[in-house]
Amino acid sequence: MSLLFPSSGDTSTTTVTPPATTTIKPTTGDPCNPNPCGENFAKCIALHHSHVCQCPYGFYYSNSTCQAGKIFPGTVTLKQVYSKDIEDVNSTVYLEMFQNITNFFKDAFNLTDFKQTVIVEVNVTTGYARSENSVVNVTVMNIFAENTNETNATVAGKIKTAANKSSYVDQYSSTTYCAVFQCDTRTTDCQESMFPQCTCKSNFSKTDWDDRSCSDCNSDCSAQDNEYCAREGGVPQCHCMINFKREGEKCVSCPVGYSGQNCENNSELILIIVGTIFGAIILSLVVAVSIVSVRAKRSQDPEKKSLIKPKYSSPDTSSETRIFPRVQTTSGHANPGYQPNPYEAHSSNRSHFLDGDYDDVYEISREPEGFRMQRR
Known part of the structure; x- marks a missing residue:
């Protein structure tokens, strides 16, 4: 069995469990070092300049050992008002309350089979109005010898009789x-019996070292x-792994652009959006530059256009204009000075060659006296 340890709750509740089984003697330094409670499952609880020895649930401390008893x-509700x-x-003030409570129960029972009073919880309830005093309720375990003939009714009767005469205890209830x-x-949910069982709630499971709480998730x-x-806060919680989030009863992968715990990190989505915008801008610039370049290639100088014959001009047109004048020589010709014009095309379809818009075309005369310009 596990031990009952003192613990602190919220501002109105404190759980403490030191038993009144040993004589409290003032000490200096650490009252639990060296351990004065022996090695028989008893635990030393340090009080103000003193100590008490505490046994597992259902046992009382006597003669440096833990023995089975009946709980x-x-x-009890106290008449005195205490601070926090x-x-x-x-x-x-806790030591004062502890001594008064244990002495009250010793006097109430005055029986040889009464062995111990264990203070389990101190609950301080503050009044709603400033004029109202705080009420202190103390939950206790009175432990008798295992073979005692006392019952809950007889024990409660003796305590209530003593409370009517007490200046410290006001009321008692089982x-x-x-x-x-x-x-x-x-x-957990507690299953009531003299030795209760703490059964795990759904989604929880127990560990080997703790029988009063379920500190692990289920399978x-x-x-x-x-x-x-x-x-989280002492309670096991089942979470989805990183880059997963819960949808219904399952953990599914994060959508595109999200990551982290419960897919709460959207930095990837921001990068995708920014990258898409910049990509669209760059693509637009490339398209614009391409369009400007194509238009620049198609556009031509007006003077150059005037030198080029329209593509769809008739091939049998009688007028001819050329950029370069014809040069005639006599080689292979009746005129000894004639030479073929290197710039003159040999194709029958002259419309495929460049013609100018010049009105005057000049040729070399065949006369031996020299060159003579002719207008055509």
Whole structure:
């Protein structure tokens, strides 16, 4: 069995469990070093300049060892008003409350089979109005010898009789075993019995080292399903792996552009959008430059156009204009000075060659006296 350890709750509730089984003696330094409680499952709880020895649930500490007993759980309401310091197990006001409670129950029972009072929880309830005082409720376990003949009814009767005469305790009421066993209510459900069982709620599972809480996820949370288990605030939670998000009961891959935990990181999407915009701008510039270049090639100088005969001019047109004048020589011709004009095309279709818009074309005369210009 696990031990009941003192713990602090919220601002109004403190859980503490030191038993009243040893005589409190003031000490200096660390009261639990060296361990004064022995090696029989008892744990030393340090109080203000003192200590007490604590046993597992269902046992009481006696003669340096833990022995099985019979538990009678209940809650007492105190008449005194305490400050918040009562929540600190090492404070002087807690030590005062501890001594008063244990002495009250010793006087109430005054029986040889009564063995121990364990303080389980201190609950401080503050009034809604400033004039109202705080109410302190203390949950306790009174442990008797295992073979005792006492019952819940007889124990409660003795305590209520003592409370009517007490200046410290106001009221007493019996409570459940689950109330003093203290299963983790966030992850378990307590099954009531003298030795309660803390059963895991759905989606949780137990570990070998803790029988009062379920500190792990169940088997459905697995890497095969793209999930992992993590503890948040002491409670195990099943999460989707990185770059996955939950849709319904499954973890699915992040859509394009998203990543990270639950696909909350959209930096990739921003890069894709920016890249697309820049790509469109660059493509537009390339297209524009291409269009300008093609238009520049198609556009020609007006003077050059005037030197080029239209493509669709008739091939049998009688007028001829040429850029370069004809040169005649006598070689191979009746005129000894005649030479073929190298710039004159030999094709029968002269419309495929360049012609100018010149009105005057000059030729070399065949006269031996020299050149003579002729107008055509």
